[in-house]
Amino acid sequence: MNSGTTQDTGAPQGRRSFLGWFLGATVTALFTSIAYPVARFLGTPSQPEVAASQVQVGLTDDPDFAAKGFKIVRFGSEPVIVIKLSDTDIRAFSAVCTHLACIVGYRKKKHDIYCNCHGGTYDLQGRNIAGPPPRPLTPYKVNIVAKAGQPGTIFISKA
Numbered sequence: 001m002n003s004g005t006t007q008d009t010g011a012p013q014g015r016r017s018f019l020g021w022f023l024g025a026t027v028t029a030l031f032t033s034i035a036y037p038v039a040r041f042l043g044t045p046s047q048p049e050v051a052a053s054q055v056q057v058g059l060t061d062d063p064d065f066a067a068k069g070f071k072i073v074r075f076g077s078e079p080v081i082v083i084k085l086s087d088t089d090i091r092a093f094s095a096v097c098t099h100l101a102c103i104v105g106y107r108k109k110k111h112d113i114y115c116n117c118h119g120g121t122y123d124l125q126g127r128n129i130a131g132p133p134p135r136p137l138t139p140y141k142v143n144i145v146a147k148a149g150q151p152g153t154i155f156i157s158k159a
């Protein structure tokens with residue numbers, strides 16, 4: 001009778017220790033899945049604010065302009081849409097939609113700036129003209145430095 005009892009308690013202890021380990025691992029994973037995003041949110045940003053007063057975008061003959069008419073660059077942590085209408089007419093705005101912060105794009109054929117998320121539309125002055133965006137896009141100043149016979153170099157700075 002006693003030996004039967006000893007054998008019966010051996011298996012449940014193995015199961016209990018496995019369940020204890022499994023429960024511990026689950027609680028650790030749950031805690032990590034909650035604590036990591038909170039720590040990332042509270043921590044310092046991985047991309048520091050830009051210290052420079054201007055950012056070099058590239059050349060006026062950049063292939064992105066030929067293909068799409070625009071390119072997205074970073075000004076510190078801020079994405080900026082740079083739109084080339086001609087060699088001397090280049091415009092830049094914050095690429096963050098003023099509705100819910102999706103990234104906007106330039107529609108070459110429609111000649112407007114468009115947000116795919118909810119159909120927000122801006123004109124080429126950055127003014128919100130259709131859809132839910134409540135405010136215009138923040139403009140950036142564009143400076144083109146050109147040497148004779150060479151494509152210009154585009155710089156953007158805060159307007």
Ligand code: FES
Binds near residue numbers: 099101102118131
């Ligand atoms: S986030 Fe751009 S229209 Fe909603």
